Amino acid sequence: MHSSKLLFIAIGLFTVSVFAESSTELDEVNNRIQIENTLNNYIQGTSYSNPKQIDRAFAPQANLYLTKKDAPHWIVPATTYRSWFENKELGKFTGRIGEIISIDIADDVAMAKVEIMIPKGQARFVDYMLLKKLDDQWQIIGKTASKAASNQHGKRILFIVSSHSFHGDSKMRAGTSFSELVNAYKEFKKAGYTVDFMSPDGGAVSLAYIDTSLPSHKKYIYDHQFMHALAHTKTPQQVNAKDYRAVHYVGGSNAMYGVHDNPQIAAISMEIYEQHNGIVSSVCHGTAGIADLKLSNGKYLIDGKRISGYPTKFENTKADYFQHFPFDMTKHLRLRGANFEIGERGKPFAITDGRVITGQNYQSSSLVAKQIIEKLQQLDANN
Known part of the structure; x- marks a missing residue:
């Protein structure tokens, strides 16, 4: 059989296989x-x-x-x-x-x-x-x-995570911090909140820094409900802003990509904040997601506010991964008018400024969640 015929058959079989898989x-x-x-x-x-x-x-x-x-x-x-x-x-x-x-x-x-x-x-x-x-x-x-x-009251928190699995267009792996997910999640669940997950593309997201020797990681990596939710994150089109009391931008190195410049995610967050008296929050690299949020008057949300996140001085700025970041976190936040504050490295550090709550690192995830819960209780008591 001629090589051209073999090639034709191979291409045909490949096409059928791909079509069947796609179907x-x-x-x-x-x-x-x-x-x-x-x-x-x-x-x-x-x-x-x-x-x-x-x-x-x-x-x-x-x-x-x-x-x-x-x-x-x-x-x-x-x-x-x-x-x-x-x-x-x-x-x-x-x-x-x-x-x-x-x-x-x-x-x-x-x-x-x-x-x-x-x-x-x-x-x-x-x-x-x-x-x-x-x-x-x-x-x-x-x-x-x-x-x-049950103490569940039906009030909802929206976790925002990135769909990226790599740094920029490179093949360097990146993912959502598992600690930041589970540490905040358990605080909200303990307080009776329902937590939903949203990403730019929806579906399964990449996870990073999983250590099953940690009891909290071991508990949730085998929690079917939790992991099913991360395997089927909602798209922005599937989310109705009026259903949520707060948004929480979760970190991990992939949080630098595809979130801060997503107009649909921004619209959801700002509707929750401006129209439903909700909270905007972030932790670690997740703070990149709130850097460009604008109020309806055109002013940046973080302008004039005390904000925390993972500072550039804690990054390895000479490493390859850093070259793919869309911006320098510290410079960008300050350019937007934020009063960017840094705590001790490796220690919990979180700031509440009105209805904007931010944390520095994964060690701050539980603290940020607790401050969100406290602020929501204050808001509900005043309504």
């Missing part, structure tokens, strides 16, 4: 979107008394396997379940706050985990859903749930 990935994305729509019909239908949305979520023959006093095996048909919402006022909030925790898909079946918070009752339900694709439509065919006491 499979597209199918997975479409299936996930459809499943999320089904689960959101369940969440919204039960949160705002809309039986028609509940009908769209459940297959007609679906059953719910629930528990009540003296009935540990209480089987409720989906049709009966939806009837519980028929006599309620359509569209009126029922006190249920729902959140999709995870989705696991295998061909035409899927398992999903949904969190339902009822702040007034200080309760948290975890729903386990079995879904199947029926007549090209994903529907819930079974559900069971557990219940526990």
Whole structure:
């Protein structure tokens, strides 16, 4: 066989392989979107008394396997379940706050985990859903749930992370600081907040500085809910600013790229700050993300404010990675009018200036989160 024919066949096989792979990935994305729509019909239908949305979520023959006093095996048909919402006022909030925790898909079946918070009752339900694709439509065919006491109140914090895996256009690896993620996350969860993750591109993000000899790292690297959220970060298009009380820009060397110059992220942050009386916060290299934020009057957010972040004097300015930074952190913040302050190296250092809260390094992550929580409590008390 001629070499040209062999080449043609090889190219053809490669094309088919790439197309099949792309088609499979597209199918997975479409299936996930459809499943999320089904689960959101369940969440919204039960949160705002809309039986028609509940009908769209459940297959007609679906059953719910629930528990009540003296009935540990209480089987409720989906049709009966939806009837519980028929006599309620359509569209009126029922006190249920729902959140999709995870989705696991295998061909035409899927398992999903949904969190339902009822702040007034200080309760948290975890729903386990079995879904199947029926007549090209994903529907819930079974559900069971557990219940526990909870301090969760439904108020939300938006963590902003970079989508970059390398320094600039180089092949030098960069990622989001795992310590900065887990140290702040655990403080917010302990205080009853819900945490969402957003990145410029959405989806899985690169992580750095993971050390599973540290108890907090070991705990969260094996926490399915936490890691699933980092594998499926939201895009800016999926985020509604009015849902959040604060934004928190997380550091790691990749935080220097793709965040500070993203107009959609900036718009979300400034809406939370200006229209919803929220907080803008950052830690370490995450402070690069707030450097260019502008108020509606055209003034830089950090102009005249006491700000902290990872200073240039702690960088190895002769190293290759530093040459890819879009700007010198210290100079840039001061150019924007910030009163840039530095604490002792390797020690926690955080500053609250109004509704802008910043920290110097990963050691400051917990402190920044605590200051955010304290400020939010003050704001809520004054409303």
